[in-house]
Amino acid sequence: xxxxxxxxxxxxxxxxxxxxxxxxxxxxxxxxxxxxxxxxxxxxxxxxxxxxxxxxxxxxxxxxxxxxxxxxxxxxxxxxxxxxxxxxxxxxxxxxxxxxxxxxxxxxxxxxxxxxxxxxxxxxxxxxxxxxxxxxxxxxxxxxxxxxxxxxxxxxxxxxxxxxxxxxxxxxxxxxxxxxxxxxxxxxxxxxxxxxxxxxxxxxxxxxxxxxxxxxxxxxxxxxxxxxxxxxxxxxxxxxxxxxxxxxxxxxxxxxxxxxxxxxxxxxxxxxxxxxxxxxxxxxxxxxxxxxxxxxxxxxxxxxxxxxxxxxxxxxxxxxxxxxxxxxxxxxxxxxxxxxxx
Amino acid sequence: xxxxxxxxxxxxxxxxxxxxxxxxxxxxxxxxxxxxxxxxxxxxxxxxxxxxxxxxxxxxxxxxxxxxxxxxxxxxxxxxxxxxxxxxxxxxxxxxxxxxxxxxxxxxxxxxxxxxxxxxxxxxxxxxxxxxxxxxxxxxxxxxxxxxxxxxxxxxxxxxxxxxxxxxxxxxxxxxxxxxxxxxxxxxxxxxxxxxxxxxxxxxxxxxxxxxxxxxxxxxxxxxxxxxxxxxxxxxxxxxxxxxxxxxxxxxxxxxxxxxxxxxxxxxxxxxxxxxxxxxxxxxxxxxxxxxxxxxxxxxxxxxxxxxxxxxxxxxxxxxxxxxxxxxxxxxxxxxxxxxxx
DNA sequence: TTGTAGGCGTTATCAG
DNA sequence: CTGATAACGCCTACAA
Numbered sequence: 001x002x003x004x005x006x007x008x009x010x011x012x013x014x015x016x017x018x019x020x021x022x023x024x025x026x027x028x029x030x031x032x033x034x035x036x037x038x039x040x041x042x043x044x045x046x047x048x049x050x051x052x053x054x055x056x057x058x059x060x061x062x063x064x065x066x067x068x069x070x071x072x073x074x075x076x077x078x079x080x081x082x083x084x085x086x087x088x089x090x091x092x093x094x095x096x097x098x099x100x101x102x103x104x105x106x107x108x109x110x111x112x113x114x115x116x117x118x119x120x121x122x123x124x125x126x127x128x129x130x131x132x133x134x135x136x137x138x139x140x141x142x143x144x145x146x147x148x149x150x151x152x153x154x155x156x157x158x159x160x161x162x163x164x165x166x167x168x169x170x171x172x173x174x175x176x177x178x179x180x181x182x183x184x185x186x187x188x189x190x191x192x193x194x195x196x197x198x199x200x201x202x203x204x205x206x207x208x209x210x211x212x213x214x215x216x217x218x219x220x221x222x223x224x225x226x227x228x229x230x231x232x233x234x235x236x237x238x239x240x241x242x243x244x245x246x247x248x249x250x251x252x253x254x255x256x257x258x259x260x261x262x263x264x265x266x267x268x269x270x271x272x273x274x275x276x277x278x279x280x281x282x283x284x285x286x287x288x289x290x291x292x293x294x295x296x297x298x299x300x301x302x303x304x305x306x307x308x309x310x311x312x313x314x315x316x317x318x319x320x321x322x323x324x325x326x327x328x329x330x331x332x333x334x335x336x337x338x339x340x341x342x
Numbered sequence: 343x344x345x346x347x348x349x350x351x352x353x354x355x356x357x358x359x360x361x362x363x364x365x366x367x368x369x370x371x372x373x374x375x376x377x378x379x380x381x382x383x384x385x386x387x388x389x390x391x392x393x394x395x396x397x398x399x400x401x402x403x404x405x406x407x408x409x410x411x412x413x414x415x416x417x418x419x420x421x422x423x424x425x426x427x428x429x430x431x432x433x434x435x436x437x438x439x440x441x442x443x444x445x446x447x448x449x450x451x452x453x454x455x456x457x458x459x460x461x462x463x464x465x466x467x468x469x470x471x472x473x474x475x476x477x478x479x480x481x482x483x484x485x486x487x488x489x490x491x492x493x494x495x496x497x498x499x500x501x502x503x504x505x506x507x508x509x510x511x512x513x514x515x516x517x518x519x520x521x522x523x524x525x526x527x528x529x530x531x532x533x534x535x536x537x538x539x540x541x542x543x544x545x546x547x548x549x550x551x552x553x554x555x556x557x558x559x560x561x562x563x564x565x566x567x568x569x570x571x572x573x574x575x576x577x578x579x580x581x582x583x584x585x586x587x588x589x590x591x592x593x594x595x596x597x598x599x600x601x602x603x604x605x606x607x608x609x610x611x612x613x614x615x616x617x618x619x620x621x622x623x624x625x626x627x628x629x630x631x632x633x634x635x636x637x638x639x640x641x642x643x644x645x646x647x648x649x650x651x652x653x654x655x656x657x658x659x660x661x662x663x664x665x666x667x668x669x670x671x672x673x674x675x676x677x678x679x680x681x682x683x684x
Numbered sequence: 685t686t687g688t689a690g691g692c693g694t695t696a697t698c699a700g
Numbered sequence: 701c702t703g704a705t706a707a708c709g710c711c712t713a714c715a716a
Contacts, residue, residue: 018694229629229630262631349710364685397692399711399712
């Protein structure tokens with residue numbers, strides 16, 4: 001080990017290891033000179049405390065586990081970015097794992113992160129939200145050492161399982177209301193991953209707005225998807241095949257909206273003249289599509305930051321709460337009045 | 343601690359902790375019955391070994407540090423994904439940190455990860471490649487415990503600092519040759535982050551192809567950028583302001599190409615009829631732009647996987663090598679013959 | 685085949 | 701204010 005440890009410093013400073021430890025962590029009861037000497041020595045030797053040794057004795061790893069469905073999804077990446085920044089600001093690090101959108105793999109990943117004694121767990125886009133309450137190491141109560149779990153865009157599932165989410169229902173509702181005001185009466189919805197909380201909430205918001213505005217509520221207007229580029233691409237054909245085709249579509253997310261835009265361009269369907277398209281998420285790329293995408297903003301970085309804050313707050317024993325952030329409609333040019341309304 | 347440890351099992355199984363330890367790690371010299379009994383007990387109690395305790399004694403954390411410039415960059419995310427998968431397959435986990443494209447922050451992050459005793463370090467898009475050889479804990483040789491560092495898209499900087507890269511020069515050259523064959527003579531290049539290895543290599547490839555094909559080599563054709571969406575967007579104006587505007591552009595990456603496409607659509611410049619655009623990276627979204635982007639494929643996931651393989655190989659003491667992967671041109675429809683050639 | 689003892693680097697609890 | 705001493709959970713000679 002060429003790695004300098006606390007005892008090396010102790011030896012050189014002619015003091016005991018405990019004194020060094022105290023000096024290093026700014027313990028009050030220690031003479032100023034000693035502290036200075038020790039600090040200088042540590043600096044000089046390039047000493048860096050071993051986090052793993054520290055964890056072993058303190059029971060805190062200063063590490064948060066993050067399991068994401070797929071980093072490649074711009075929404076996920078943006079949330080992760082926010083989480084990383086907040087974690088770093090708080091002196092925490094992130095242990096990262098991917099579930100590939102697979103529930104079994106998600107739980108496996110979570111357990112693996114738990115093996116590393118992460119102090120908390122953040123799950124971005126869970127596909128198995130209700131399994132966390134049953135994880136052995138999360139289940140046992142009566143322990144002040146309960147590991148907090150923060151789920152993104154899911155309702156709070158139980159005690160010690162928190163949630164940071166956007167009000168997806170009202171987001172979708174806003175989008176549909178906007179389209180309705182533009183004059184659309186027959187609006188389709190391309191849904192997201194089935195079973196997903198955010199997908200069902202957005203669908204609920206869509207349905208609610210459809211009712212409120214007395215729009216066409218045919219069930220055929222709700223089309224299955226999974227929030228991928230391919231979904232939007234493939235869905236255009238089914239939209240056009242509808243009896244009277246819808247004049248507007250709300251997509252589960254920007255990715256599927258972009259896929260739809262591409263298909264429309266390819267098939268010569270002018271957007272927004274023949275078809276209005278609205279996305280969800282407001283990923284950076286959505287400002288650079290042709291035409292620029294009208295979409296519902298989700299405060300992605302803020303959600304990531306908030307997730308770690310909630311986690312840390314729970315760790316500190318403070319009464320952490322489930323947080324609901326709100327989004328807003330970003331109007332660009334992929335939606336306009338429907339053809340016949342002109 | 344409601345957490346079960348090796349001694350809990352030992353107590354219940356009426357054996358010593360070391361026996362349990364041996365049974366758990368499949369040590370050869372142990373009676374089959376005992377092993378079975380212990381394994382069953384461990385299973386039943388939901389025992390999971392503490393990775394931190396294990397690390398402390400073995401000196402291996404089974405953790406790799408990954409510092410990325412920005413997860414939000416699709417190229418980076420894709421590489422990270424590959425790395426995560428390969429790491430998981432090998433029983434490793436990733437400790438994640440972001441540099442926000444800032445050299446100081448990058449080194450700080452690397453050091454922080456080192457504090458957690460990561461077994462290796464992978465840097466995706468380094469902005470400070472030459473500082474790794476000087477990091478105290480990486481510098482001291484004569485130690486069989488040297489921590490391997492793998493840099494993405496950088497040449498090998500020194501011993502124990504490896505590199506996994508694509509041959510960026512030939513990639514750029516391919517792209518320019520293709521444009522030349524299409525009939526373009528005046529081709530611009532939007533560069534990437536200055537000082538970046540991949541940017542200078544792509545520029546070199548561009549220059550080489552320009553020479554080889556006797557194309558217009560005016561220096562004004564090389565325009566500064568940073569590989570962001572905004573760069574492409576802002577660059578269109580400067581391209582159009584050029585004496586005779588170029589008929590084609592090679593962009594540092596798909597992101598800037600997409601920005602350029604958006605600007606062109608907005609300003610009514612038809613692509614590829616008036617201007618051919620070629621990107622670099624082949625991010626998933628590049629297939630869904632209008633028009634679909636012709637670009638140079640980088641094997642992103644493979645690069646990530648390879649990075650962890652190289653790292654693990656170095657850890658195993660095998661003679662790890664710097665790896666160069668090759669890409670290929672993906673022809674879609676954003677490039678065509680120039681206007682006057684028709 | 686199994687148990688005992690020592691130690692990995694730190695922190696924390698006691699005495700002094 | 702400072703120094704022993706004992707953990708933290710696990711692994712690994714060395715002994716038996």
